[in-house]
Amino acid sequence: MPSTLSHAHLTLTRAPRPPAGAPRDEVVAQLRETARQIRLQDLALVHFAGAGHIGGDFSAVDVLTVLYGAVLDVAPDRVDDPERDRFVLSKGHVAGSYYVTLAAYGFLPVEQLATFLKPLSTLGGHPNRLHVPGVEASTGPLGHGLPIAVGQALAARLDSSPRQTYVLTGDGEMQEGSNWEAMMSASHYGLDNLTVVVDRNGLQQGASTEASMDLAPLADKARAFGFAVSEVDGHDHGALLDLLGSRERPGGRPRFVIAHTHKGHPISFMSDQVAWHHKVPDADQYATARAELDALAPAAGGAL
Amino acid sequence: MPSTLSHAHLTLTRAPRPPAGAPRDEVVAQLRETARQIRLQDLALVHFAGAGHIGGDFSAVDVLTVLYGAVLDVAPDRVDDPERDRFVLSKGHVAGSYYVTLAAYGFLPVEQLATFLKPLSTLGGHPNRLHVPGVEASTGPLGHGLPIAVGQALAARLDSSPRQTYVLTGDGEMQEGSNWEAMMSASHYGLDNLTVVVDRNGLQQGASTEASMDLAPLADKARAFGFAVSEVDGHDHGALLDLLGSRERPGGRPRFVIAHTHKGHPISFMSDQVAWHHKVPDADQYATARAELDALAPAAGGAL
Amino acid sequence: MTQRLAPRWLEAETFDCRDAFVETLVALASEDPRIVGVVNDSVGSSKLDAFRTAFPDRLVNVGIAEQDMVGMAAGLAGGGRIPFVSGAACFLTARAMEQIKVDAAYSRNNLKLCGMSPGVAYGELGPTHHSIEDVAWLRALDQLVVVVPADPVETAAAIRWAAAYEGPVFVRVSRTPVPQVHPADHTFTPGRATVLHEGDDVTLVSNGTVLWRALAAAEQLAAEGIGARVLSMASVSPLDTAAVVQAARETGALVTAEESVPRGGLGGAVAEAVVAHHPVPVRMLGVDAFAPTGSAGYLLDRYGMSPEGIARAARELLHRRRS
Amino acid sequence: MTQRLAPRWLEAETFDCRDAFVETLVALASEDPRIVGVVNDSVGSSKLDAFRTAFPDRLVNVGIAEQDMVGMAAGLAGGGRIPFVSGAACFLTARAMEQIKVDAAYSRNNLKLCGMSPGVAYGELGPTHHSIEDVAWLRALDQLVVVVPADPVETAAAIRWAAAYEGPVFVRVSRTPVPQVHPADHTFTPGRATVLHEGDDVTLVSNGTVLWRALAAAEQLAAEGIGARVLSMASVSPLDTAAVVQAARETGALVTAEESVPRGGLGGAVAEAVVAHHPVPVRMLGVDAFAPTGSAGYLLDRYGMSPEGIARAARELLHRRRS
Ligand SMILES: Cc1ncc(C[n+]2csc(CCOP(=O)(O)OP(=O)(O)O)c2C)c(N)n1
Ligand SMILES: Cc1ncc(C[n+]2csc(CCOP(=O)(O)OP(=O)(O)O)c2C)c(N)n1
Ligand SMILES: [Mg+2]
Numbered sequence A, B: 001m002p003s004t005l006s007h008a009h010l011t012l013t014r015a016p017r018p019p020a021g022a023p024r025d026e027v028v029a030q031l032r033e034t035a036r037q038i039r040l041q042d043l044a045l046v047h048f049a050g051a052g053h054i055g056g057d058f059s060a061v062d063v064l065t066v067l068y069g070a071v072l073d074v075a076p077d078r079v080d081d082p083e084r085d086r087f088v089l090s091k092g093h094v095a096g097s098y099y100v101t102l103a104a105y106g107f108l109p110v111e112q113l114a115t116f117l118k119p120l121s122t123l124g125g126h127p128n129r130l131h132v133p134g135v136e137a138s139t140g141p142l143g144h145g146l147p148i149a150v151g152q153a154l155a156a157r158l159d160s161s162p163r164q165t166y167v168l169t170g171d172g173e174m175q176e177g178s179n180w181e182a183m184m185s186a187s188h189y190g191l192d193n194l195t196v197v198v199d200r201n202g203l204q205q206g207a208s209t210e211a212s213m214d215l216a217p218l219a220d221k222a223r224a225f226g227f228a229v230s231e232v233d234g235h236d237h238g239a240l241l242d243l244l245g246s247r248e249r250p251g252g253r254p255r256f257v258i259a260h261t262h263k264g265h266p267i268s269f270m271s272d273q274v275a276w277h278h279k280v281p282d283a284d285q286y287a288t289a290r291a292e293l294d295a296l297a298p299a300a301g302g303a304l
Numbered sequence C, D: 001m002t003q004r005l006a007p008r009w010l011e012a013e014t015f016d017c018r019d020a021f022v023e024t025l026v027a028l029a030s031e032d033p034r035i036v037g038v039v040n041d042s043v044g045s046s047k048l049d050a051f052r053t054a055f056p057d058r059l060v061n062v063g064i065a066e067q068d069m070v071g072m073a074a075g076l077a078g079g080g081r082i083p084f085v086s087g088a089a090c091f092l093t094a095r096a097m098e099q100i101k102v103d104a105a106y107s108r109n110n111l112k113l114c115g116m117s118p119g120v121a122y123g124e125l126g127p128t129h130h131s132i133e134d135v136a137w138l139r140a141l142d143q144l145v146v147v148v149p150a151d152p153v154e155t156a157a158a159i160r161w162a163a164a165y166e167g168p169v170f171v172r173v174s175r176t177p178v179p180q181v182h183p184a185d186h187t188f189t190p191g192r193a194t195v196l197h198e199g200d201d202v203t204l205v206s207n208g209t210v211l212w213r214a215l216a217a218a219e220q221l222a223a224e225g226i227g228a229r230v231l232s233m234a235s236v237s238p239l240d241t242a243a244v245v246q247a248a249r250e251t252g253a254l255v256t257a258e259e260s261v262p263r264g265g266l267g268g269a270v271a272e273a274v275v276a277h278h279p280v281p282v283r284m285l286g287v288d289a290f291a292p293t294g295s296a297g298y299l300l301d302r303y304g305m306s307p308e309g310i311a312r313a314a315r316e317l318l319h320r321r322r323s
């Protein structure tokens, strides 16, 4: 039984959004460091709560950080602004890393993270849109987020609004038929204001996607469903920033971004290991993982 | 109110299955004539019952006839034979033409067709596997048949049996996500004993598939989901016979046959008209449609 | 079966409630630009043509894809719209059950789910197209208001109320012809029943297409000197527990009659209220099995819900109580 | 909450019923080659590793795709197999509701639907992963046998019975640790309840993970001189109406307690039986709302189903009846 999380484990500090016009290198460096901080904090959350989905957390952190740090037109004081961008975390089981990201960007007080999974906490195992500021959709069951995001994007289109919609799905999640219904709708309605990002870590709950239910060729599938497809290293903050941050849109087609990632990245003993889908680091593993993340600190000269 | 169907309207006679080795031309001619008879009988069923889905009935009749007349290894006296081929009518709303086809090939007494849609009849608006001999799956809700067929094909694989599974779906029906889940499974399991035939009539209930929820490019979608795709004129009995009748199988891949058809074919005022999805011919329309089908009789020198 | 009907039922004009549904929706949408329709290739079967003509850009067809239909509607709600999701009740509820649970009820998105042609309205199309379970299914969900209107007046009232209410609602809208049973100024209030016929010997609780049959039964019973109270219970969840308990107390026996499975449905709801507060005998009528081939009217009669069948059930219940 | 528990409950060894499930399934599958497992990326969460090891070719993973899972299983059944479909109860039921209705219940395919970790077993993962509605949902379906076993013995018995029965079955299989409450030779018979504790003052009807809590409550009540009969009711559909009616007649008051929504669930089933045959007061305990964050045990206590909570409900009911 791990002891409970105390104030000393709340290491996260609020990350400033880079000012408009900041040099790309600076922005990227800042995003990289924020992602590292988010991982450190999330690691503590999962370790002390004794539960969570750290594998999928860590494969998604860089996408989440780039979206909240530099792409989404959202802010803690504008969570009800009709013209905010929309983000839907379809792979809702990575609520841990999502809460930490929201806290890093000021949507939640950092102290609140200490309640993760505690009785009556609003920070439960899956994000609840009624209780967590900034959360647009209550998710957890796979295959919900993409249809909702398509509806959000269509609403923007009906409003003739430039607001954008982003959705992050798991790759195993793309086995759900609801997603292909939504893909068809997005392209039928020509929703070029929609960006689907797939966390392509190649693993799902019990095994690889290939062994469980092969998705390949995923890019061809998305193209045949009318999307403009790109592939990117999902841990490369610069590449993610360039791709996701670009406001250029393929005329009349929604975007499908295959973010190649590693579950559990960059922890040596977690990376690409299916067991870490929802395994909880014990005290030793916690210490090792912390040390590995510490070694990546800018002062230590490391990089994710 | 149409009067009820009387014995005089039971024009269908049982069609013999062509003997093995019969010349292709003879087989094709026989299938063509049987399809014409099936349409005539189905027309009477729908007219006198005052309900039915004649548009989709008529787009599917030729595929049904070729399957039951020359392709499927099934027979009325072997409906429980574990080694029979399996056929699933996923577009269950065309029960009318299906019942007539089953009667033509001896699975039902022709007289029973007179009970179509009558109170307590086993021939209801959608086929029920518990009540109609030869029916493998109770269908009606779209998107059910393909997953069931995949299960049937997988069962054959597990049994190392050469038996084949065929499924006929609507094209609008391919908007259902359940079908894309099944497509993924079929190719994941390498089910080359499965043939999916899509009745590509371009219309669904309320409008064209293009206007309702565009499926194009359907062949690309099926290919990206791992199927070997072919396209065929779904009213050309010879072409259907060559394609569906062939026991050659693409190694390790399920087959996807896009049968290009016309809803309501070949009736002048029904063909390609969305209204005839479930419109019922009145007395005049009934007479006209009969006359048009009569003109296609071999004696009249016509062809479908 | 209907030979003992009072003339007003035999001669009554009947209505397809989808007409009131669409008329009301068009009127509401003209005033509130947030309202959109969402359909699964079901413009015709929902009779939404007039809506599409009036607001072509505000009718979203998702194709034959019910999960996507409810999910997209939740997204539209997140974009500030008020989506009226309209598809055959059988597919809307069974195919999108998890979206209804999570995206509508749990998330409290502002979704109006309109279940077309519920119960056995699809008649000969059979049990795959019947929606006899929807009431029990959706009543099990926390947060969702479940409404089964009985006539065009009540359908319109329910749709108006749903548009004004901020939260998830399911409303049944039937194609089966029904006479008008509520006064023209009838309003809908969740958790509020209406007494349509007074009586102190027995209570008939009903709604939807069966309500007029219960009223006709009450008139038959009245002719025999049996006072049957008729409770019109469009709001199945929340239920008007007070009205049920009062009826149990004052009449001592209840018959429920509905176009759905009574297990967990209106019958179940009434049974639960009764045993919790004032246990009395309840006889539950409904379509409690996969029905054979037949028209909606044929099947309702067959499952004991002709006016005569309902009256008989009430008589038997009273008889049993007395013996 | 548990301070008044008799020592045998405090010290009892507890079991994860998935172990009994898998052990039984492996044993059955060794004898019957028709048995196959069908999962949605849920080998681990169903604890089916031993099955996969023993029969690698007979475990079909459909990926994360519940509609396809049930549909394919129907096809496998059509090919002569006996598919045990095993996935989280919340997704199996809500995501594949229409396949369960049409391909399992209506078509009477020989499907065994095993709902893993139902109720609030997923604890902190929250209401999206809780399956509190499944019992009410599936009870509404004609033809489907719905089973909620209480311990490893009953889980094994239900699985054995399901394998031998030719027709569709839903069985809940929980991960929440429970003590053994049934004797080792306990068998499962649909529509048959078992009396686990005798008493004539009140009846506690329960099943699943709550049954041991009801037994502990009965022991508390016994210490106070209140005789509580405990009815173990794994078979929710069909229900053992005779046992319920006998209990109503002999004890005059019933408390139901279940890890699900009582509206339409076990509570609803009991209420319906009682008002139909012998109206007495019934108090229904269950998880009747989307739960806040908490473990399964915490939530069961919170919704009034600690042994003390159940005993209190019984006491209040008796008190009300006397006053
Ligand atoms: C509808 C549904 N079925 C099953 C699950 C159980 N589940 C939770 S996470 C998971 C695996 C997800 O894999 P993937 O989408 O690849 O996510 P990631 O690898 O990013 O964690 C599964 C099967 C679920 N949450 N929802
Ligand atoms: C799940 C489901 N949703 C809606 C319907 C109502 N419906 C019946 S037929 C039909 C149109 C089908 O179009 P298509 O698949 O193209 O069939 P076809 O043109 O061959 O008649 C619809 C929407 C249904 N039967 N099932
Ligand atoms: Mg993955």
Ligand SMILES: [Mg+2]
Pocket: B170, B171, B172, B199, B200, B201, B202, B203, B204
């Ligand atoms: Mg079509």
